[in-house]
Amino acid sequence: MIKFCIKDLVKLMKESETRLVAHLDINSAYLSYMSAYHISKGATVDYRDICSVVGGSENSRHGIVLAKSKIAKNCGVSTGETLYQARKKCTAAGYELLVVPPDYSVFIACSNQMVEILNRFSDRVARFSIDECFVDFTGMENLYPDIVDTLYTIKEAIKNEVGVTCSVGLSSNKLLAKMASDLKKDGVETLFPNEIKRKMWPLPVQDLFMVGQQTLKKLNSMGIYTIGELARYDLDTLKYRLKSQGELVWKYANGIENSQVKKSNFSGMKGMGNSTTINFDIDNKEEANLVIMSLCETIGMRLRSHDSQCNLVSLYIRYSDFRGISRQRKFKSSTDITSTIANIAFELFCEVWDGMPVRHLGVYVSYLSDSSVTQITLFDDKDIDKKKNIDKCVDSLRERFGSKSVMKCCFLNSGVRPISGGIGESDYPIMTSIL
DNA sequence: TCTGGGGTCCTAGGACCC
DNA sequence: TCTGGGGTCCTAGGACCC
Numbered sequence: 001m002i003k004f005c006i007k008d009l010v011k012l013m014k015e016s017e018t019r020l021v022a023h024l025d026i027n028s029a030y031l032s033y034m035s036a037y038h039i040s041k042g043a044t045v046d047y048r049d050i051c052s053v054v055g056g057s058e059n060s061r062h063g064i065v066l067a068k069s070k071i072a073k074n075c076g077v078s079t080g081e082t083l084y085q086a087r088k089k090c091t092a093a094g095y096e097l098l099v100v101p102p103d104y105s106v107f108i109a110c111s112n113q114m115v116e117i118l119n120r121f122s123d124r125v126a127r128f129s130i131d132e133c134f135v136d137f138t139g140m141e142n143l144y145p146d147i148v149d150t151l152y153t154i155k156e157a158i159k160n161e162v163g164v165t166c167s168v169g170l171s172s173n174k175l176l177a178k179m180a181s182d183l184k185k186d187g188v189e190t191l192f193p194n195e196i197k198r199k200m201w202p203l204p205v206q207d208l209f210m211v212g213q214q215t216l217k218k219l220n221s222m223g224i225y226t227i228g229e230l231a232r233y234d235l236d237t238l239k240y241r242l243k244s245q246g247e248l249v250w251k252y253a254n255g256i257e258n259s260q261v262k263k264s265n266f267s268g269m270k271g272m273g274n275s276t277t278i279n280f281d282i283d284n285k286e287e288a289n290l291v292i293m294s295l296c297e298t299i300g301m302r303l304r305s306h307d308s309q310c311n312l313v314s315l316y317i318r319y320s321d322f323r324g325i326s327r328q329r330k331f332k333s334s335t336d337i338t339s340t341i342a343n344i345a346f347e348l349f350c351e352v353w354d355g356m357p358v359r360h361l362g363v364y365v366s367y368l369s370d371s372s373v374t375q376i377t378l379f380d381d382k383d384i385d386k387k388k389n390i391d392k393c394v395d396s397l398r399e400r401f402g403s404k405s406v407m408k409c410c411f412l413n414s415g416v417r418p419i420s421g422g423i424g425e426s427d428y429p430i431m432t433s434i435l
Numbered sequence: 436t437c438t439g440g441g442g443t444c445c446t447a448g449g450a451c452c453c
Numbered sequence: 454t455c456t457g458g459g460g461t462c463c464t465a466g467g468a469c470c471c
Contacts, residue, residue: 058436062439063436063438063439081438083436084436085437085438087436128470128471129442129470212470213468214467214469243446245468245469270442270444271442273441274440274441277440314465322437324466326464326465326466327464328463328464328465360440434443434470
């Protein structure tokens with residue numbers, strides 16, 4: 001068994017040594033994006049230089065920290081905590097906290113700009129999230145004899161054109177490149193296999209990609225505190241205690257990972273969802289139905305814009321006490337009809353709702369397939385073509401006159417937005433935890 | 436004045452069939 | 454009537470990422 005693992009390891013390392021992959025990560029992305037944007041509009045203060053965070057509106061119950069400045073970080077502010085807590089920490093440290101509201105269209109525009117710049121240097125660019133990209137430079141040694149120098153050039157271009165700084169990592173696979181970019185803020189750092197022992201193994205194990213809170217607890221209970229300790233731990237024991245996650249993090253700790261830098265596109269998508277924290281707690285089915293419909297409007301439009309249909313609808317409810325439950329339903333024939341998806345989601349709601357106040361609702365569709373082929377079953381309703389035509393008509397009106405041009409009349413004076421969520425951008429970056 | 440939103444994958448248990 | 458095991462599909466929930 002051990003023999004096999006070492007053999008495997010050596011083989012994988014040899015394979016990976018021939019590749020050259022960079023990872024770019026925008027420094028405090030949301031804050032940098034908003035700052036660059038406001039400066040371009042004439043603002044005189046740079047949010048990055050003061051005690052500030054990007055965060056949602058507390059009145060509409062979206063009050064958490066999405067990104068923080070260096071000073072805010074030094075006050076102890078962390079991403080994901082409430083603005084209330086963040087403000088308290090900053091006040092205690094003698095600062096007044098500035099809260100900048102997020103603008104997702106700005107984030108998307110900046111992210112697209114970064115991808116455009118990278119495309120000038122390589123034809124293999126993969127957006128990993130709204131602020132991270134992988135670039136494959138394998139086989140381009142003649143074009144870029146000094147790759148580190150090239151990466152500094154790219155950094156400079158991003159700074160000049162987007163107005164933000166980034167950290168860059170370089171290695172022979174995506175995992176190591178990503179770990180490398182974490183090593184030096186606003187710099188270019190390498191982490192090749194022969195540097196793992198020196199640069200990565202001394203780091204705390206929670207710094208490893210895919211080691212979250214739960215995994216950290218288990219690893220700590222086994223006496224593992226650094227990435228090096230994990231790398232040298234017995235694989236069979238890890239597999240037994242942490243199942244597949246154990247094998248994954250052990251491989252990562254040893255720098256083993258060999259996925260390709262692929263352009264993320266819609267065809268690879270497994271599902272899509274839309275969820276919202278409602279401004280008020282919902283205590284009746286009628287209002288729940290409105291929110292579900294507004295969520296499904298976006299999902300339906302996204303499905304149709306990608307000529308896709310779904311075969312499973314799931315509904316997620318978060319109660320005001322933060323309990324979460326979900327129900328899902330698979331059906332015989334796939335659909336992209338907004339009202340059909342919304343009806344199923346509402347049925348699920350009625351089946352599972354226990355009458356307690358609801359804070360958050362989410363709808364997620366999956367088992368996606370190409371909508372050019374539709375399987376009709378005996379039990380399909382007769383109005384299928386009519387419904388498809390209505391959706392088509394509404395889509396084209398919204399495309400021409402804006403998303404607010406057409407809405408269902410039940411939303412009038414309801415206090416619920418007729419379309420909820422979604423960025424309305426066809427090139428929406430796909431975010432995932434999978435390399 | 437408490438705690439966002441959008442993804443992917445894994446696991447365990449139950450139903451059902453042979 | 455009772456018992457067993459294997460395979461597949463479905464479902465709910467959990468873990469991770471940004």
